[in-house]
Amino acid sequence: MFNRTTKNDDTDINQDVSLLADTLDDLLKSYGSKTKEEVDSARGKAESLLKETRAKLNGRNRVTQAAKDAGDHVDSYVHDKPWHGVGIGTAVGIVIGALLASRR
Template structure:
């Protein structure tokens, strides 16, 4: 019924975040050394990985918002096709929320 994002995207993001963390760690370690070339190399690598990771995260947030919109359209179509099911589901959700609110008092 709903389109799901693949788990490969999550694995890619986790791998990118791990690479970013590794390069930032190398950058911090290189500040302890006195080699300017090593510091500059680590800094440029960290900046490049940060830009790539941000781009991927922005792409995934767009994908998530599109999936939420698609789910909303599918729910809307389902309720239009079967309105009494929608009424029943709404009543059931209302009863559950009402029971939770009453039990908290």
């Protein structure tokens, strides 16, 4: 029911992970050929990218979990009190119909 994701979010995550992988690859290559300052700089950049990517993934997981929890609550409420659900649906339909009718 709430399993839809936008392709834009997936693309952003894929780009972030790809950028992180490229930075880590540069870091590993630089260990033998660069000075300590350059290696430390590359390590700092990789660490900050890793933190940002983790934060984005965790934020997305929290939003997804909150949506699933809300859907579960609505589902259990409607199963426990089906006529209340019908009444709420009817009320919402009347309000939307009135708003659409008033625009014309």
